[in-house]
Amino acid sequence: MYNSFRPGQVWLDTDGNRIQAHGGSVMYIDGTYYWYGENKEKSDGKNGIWQWGVRCYSSQDLYNWKSEGIIIPANTDDPESPFYYKNQMDRPHIIYNKKTKKYVCWVKVMHKDDTQTETVLTADSILGPYTIVNEDISPLGMSAGDFDLAVAPDGKGYYYFERVHSETICADLTDDYTDLTGYYTTHFPHRFPPYVREATAHFIRNYKHYLLTSGTTGYFPSPSEVAIADTWHGPYTVLGNPSPQDTTKTSYYSQVTSVFKVQGKKDLYIACQDRWLPNEMNRKYEDYAKTFEQFFNPAMKDTKPDNLDDVVVANTSIADYVWLPIRFVGDRPYIDWHDEWSLDDYE
Template identity: 45%
Template sequence: MYTAFTPGAPWLDTDGKRIQAHGGQIFQENGTYYWLGENKDHTTGEDEVWTWGVRLYSSHDLMNWQDEGLIVPPEPDDRESILHPARHLDRPHLLFNEKTKKYVLWLKFCDDSHYAVLTADALKGPYTIVNSRYFPCGRKCGDFDLWKDEKGNAYIYFEADHTDLLGAHLSADYTQVEGEPVAIYSGKKPPETREAPTHFVRGGRHYLLTSGMTGYRPNPSEVAVSDDPLRGYTVLGDLSEGDPSNTTFHSQSTCVIEVNGRYLYLGDRWMPELNDWSYTGDLRPDPATQKKIMAKLKELGLDPVRDREEAMKVAIHISEACNTSLADYVLLPLEWEGERPILHWKDTWKL
């Protein structure tokens, strides 16, 4: 049983297994904390498995988590299903709709840059797909976050076309974007493109954490603030200025939760083996990986220039073929310099 948090160390559930809830969120309901995310326990990098469904955990202290099972199980026998393990299911996020009494779950699919939307009458499901291939406002889309205000109005923050980060209202049933999105960041290119958006509110102000776009390799996170959920964000700078590796302590933001007035940052440490790596902006693959990429392009008859988009997908797939079943987490309290949140490393800490 855990009595303190140890960021970056393997985090085991009450059965002694690694917690598998990546890219997701922690929220509270009826006095219990829940944590849902990508189940990576089958993702070794040695085959086509990307995500093995969506897993849910429960806790009363945020340290000790009980496995509640797969609320969205994979469908390994149906290659046409969006829930087949080879599909690149990422970033599950959930809202409960008080009007419809439905749990609304959004999933990202990075292999084809779209979302799927599912609903259920109970937190643990079963979930029914209501839209398996959703492109908000006709845009290719990536990482996202969902948020609802005290009146039940819901919002989405999402990366679009590898250039923009947009914010938008959701429909009354939370299943689609309503109205035109607002550009929070625009006209950027990887690795400067903003992704992994994480929204939270403190003192009536809206904060948005984002990372750069570097795949599973970590990079500096950025924090912006506004008095409005969608408009007028001002960039405050790096979230973890004291990190000499420029990698947000080797993590990528997934959510921020408020606990008794404290705000806790949760990030995924996708590649623990890179803990000695520092971000410099040079994202070229190492020579061995580059050789694998070129061999695969030749096998598929793809030209890196002529078939740039398809070639890029191949390169990303090979570069990110890593054992994320061993991915860890970084949970740290946000500290404040005025109205600016800052992360400082702690080997161990308690609430």
């Protein structure tokens, strides 16, 4: 039994197995928290298995998590399926539609030609079964990378995503959340990685909208960036790195996946982050960031980037989690390191 959070340490479920819920999020439903994400239990970096479906856990206290099983299974027969176990299916995010009474899940799929599309599924329960209702879509005609989904109090849905290697897009969802209306706004334009923002996580506090993002360095960690706005579509003002004391420039060797507010707490928000490469923490951000720029910056096309193939397909079955509380000074959020912390530390 756990009674505290210990960021970066191995986190086991109530059966004694590593928690496998990467790149996902946490939902609070009828007094229970549900944490879901990519199941990487078989992704050892050698066998070609990228993911083994989407797994979900339940908890009453946020420390101890019971496995509810695989809610979207991997496909082992059809290489064309978005859930084929060797396909790069990432970042499942689920929202609930009060009108249709459906749970709507979007996932990202990266293809061999480096384009990225989305697949949408629905279910009557958070635990499934889920049915594909919209497959292999290019949102707004764009290659769409890491993303987040959000719902306004009036039921309007929003989709925040990285237009691959370019900018961040905020787009309106259709009423059933399974597609886009066509209306969108653009934010944070950059010419190439590692500066392009991805892994967008949206949250609201005191009527202010926040977007917490990472840089584009694959499984390697990068400096986070936070931006603030008065409305869903912004305009967003970049506030900078929320962890200025992190001299490694790696967001504590992790990448953000989502942010949620703790029920019953006055002002406690938790930044949920994946530590994808716990065995690669000796690498310096400045070194591999330069390599990524050499890959994508046309002005550096004559330079030969370092080879990062040894961790491009990595052993993510041992990826850990870095859950940290967000501290606010006025409207500005900060994420500080804690070796261990507890919900009891907050009102």
